[in-house]
Amino acid sequence: MTKIGLSYDDILLIPNYSEVVSRIHIDLTTKITKNFKIKLPIISANMDTITEFEMANKLYEFGGLGIVHRFCSIEKEVSIIEKLRNAGNEICAGSIGVSGKYKERLKALVDAGTNIICIDIAHGHHKLMADTIDLCKKYDVDVIAGNIATAEAAEFLCKNGADAIKVGVGPGSMCTTRVNTGFGIPQVTAIKETFGITKEYGIPIIADGGIKNSGDVAKSLAIGADSVMIGELFAGCKETPGTIHKEGNFPDYRLYKQYRGSASLESKMERGEKERNIEGISTTVDYKGPVKYVIKNIEDGLRSAFSYAGANIIDEFHKKVKYIQKR
Numbered sequence: 001m002t003k004i005g006l007s008y009d010d011i012l013l014i015p016n017y018s019e020v021v022s023r024i025h026i027d028l029t030t031k032i033t034k035n036f037k038i039k040l041p042i043i044s045a046n047m048d049t050i051t052e053f054e055m056a057n058k059l060y061e062f063g064g065l066g067i068v069h070r071f072c073s074i075e076k077e078v079s080i081i082e083k084l085r086n087a088g089n090e091i092c093a094g095s096i097g098v099s100g101k102y103k104e105r106l107k108a109l110v111d112a113g114t115n116i117i118c119i120d121i122a123h124g125h126h127k128l129m130a131d132t133i134d135l136c137k138k139y140d141v142d143v144i145a146g147n148i149a150t151a152e153a154a155e156f157l158c159k160n161g162a163d164a165i166k167v168g169v170g171p172g173s174m175c176t177t178r179v180n181t182g183f184g185i186p187q188v189t190a191i192k193e194t195f196g197i198t199k200e201y202g203i204p205i206i207a208d209g210g211i212k213n214s215g216d217v218a219k220s221l222a223i224g225a226d227s228v229m230i231g232e233l234f235a236g237c238k239e240t241p242g243t244i245h246k247e248g249n250f251p252d253y254r255l256y257k258q259y260r261g262s263a264s265l266e267s268k269m270e271r272g273e274k275e276r277n278i279e280g281i282s283t284t285v286d287y288k289g290p291v292k293y294v295i296k297n298i299e300d301g302l303r304s305a306f307s308y309a310g311a312n313i314i315d316e317f318h319k320k321v322k323y324i325q326k327r
């Protein structure tokens, strides 16, 4: 089967008649999973150079959410969740995989008060994913399942009890899946195809990967996503894990932090995993300062987008906005 696949850069949103008087009164509240809502449709990626306590706590303060990564000991992930709880975060989200000590990790996270579990694997249209959703459902938690990029996979996850679906196979900035394996679906097409299914089940979509600016956030929401997951835009911010490095001397110096794919060689080596199936890269990103400025920029762009759409709430935005293909 051949299809034309579209990514964010291939489309633009079409302006609508609007009665939106003030961008301040636009309500950006969205469903992150079947049972949980957040005030800003922005989630920080569960990557080891993006989301630990500082990032998750700051996003929650601004109405979004950070999903804590799983590329550390169970004790460390649990202690981050506990810290978030103690800081008053009512929604806490952690990650598990589908192999190794994932059962122990799941139980420890639930015991620590995690209310959203993200089952985070590269190819979510997999039997092990269905088995792990089943396992999670023995606990009182909502489950985000991913990543997938097709209607068939969305149907599979919805039928197997996922409470949210994470869409994105290959669009991430650190991702080499498409280069190494030839597999992937451009993100606009992936969201559109999966939304065709998830809307029937009332299951929200998290569009994950490839977001370069607030315009891409608006595009993903317009096509059907309920929230977006962001890595690179947050990389290099003060609240990301890891140290700030300095290169050169005053006045010709550069401050930077590391940003790496979860399946990159560097990440796998640090975890003591085999140096095989590398599907990500590692890079450095200029130090960006506090993440609140990045969050505010995205929020401002999104509020303007709602004004162009003539939408006051996310549901109207979904329904009203059409897009045009650029070429």
Ligand code: XMP
Binding pocket: 045, 046, 047, 147, 168, 170, 171, 172, 173, 174, 175, 176, 177, 208, 209, 210, 211, 229, 230, 231, 232, 233, 260, 261, 262, 263, 264, 279, 280, 281
């Ligand atoms: P952005 O574009 O925001 O994307 O940096 C973040 C998302 O990229 C995915 N991710 C990976 N994908 N190999 C991949 O194929 C990797 O090593 C890798 N690490 C992260 C992930 O979905 C993340 O949220």
